[in-house]
Amino acid sequence: MDAVTYPQGKVIEFIQKHFIPLRVAFDAQPLSTDFQIKWTPSLITLDASGKEHHRTVGFLSGEELIPSLLLGIAKTHFDQDQINEALGNLEKLLADYPRSDSAPEAIYLRGVCRYKSTHKAQPLKEAYEQLQATYPSSEWAKRASPYRLL
């Protein structure tokens, strides 16, 4: 991460704009135990109270880190019932990084957010159909499979 991802200008700009970056050694106590760290790098999105909402383990390129962090922001808002804010970040992720590894989960979560906003089942079915069309072997296509019946 230090050699490839973190020096990139767009990564620096994104992190400084949206996050307070906090870096600690994998064995630093009590955080290492509190967050059950077993491997590095472990990248965790926390809200301002310190609660975890998203985690990745292992190297991410800049083209994968930014969408992963957008997903983390969206999941934080979703967990806090801030559906419009979650949707905004998911839309940005899917517009700017549509082929990223975070996209399938973003499609799924966008469908759930749209369902929560409208109380209509159609967005869930649309999420399933889009996942089937674009990421048929992803775990998120499988998780959305019940929505084909809606």
Next chain:
Amino acid sequence: MENKIKWETEMKVALTRARAEKKHILLDFYNPN
């Protein structure tokens, strides 16, 4: 634009800043060796 990420190293400081600046926290556990 900054030319490198300015990492905090203390959770307490990060939490205080996150609340004040209305931002999320990116917590990176890394191997310094």
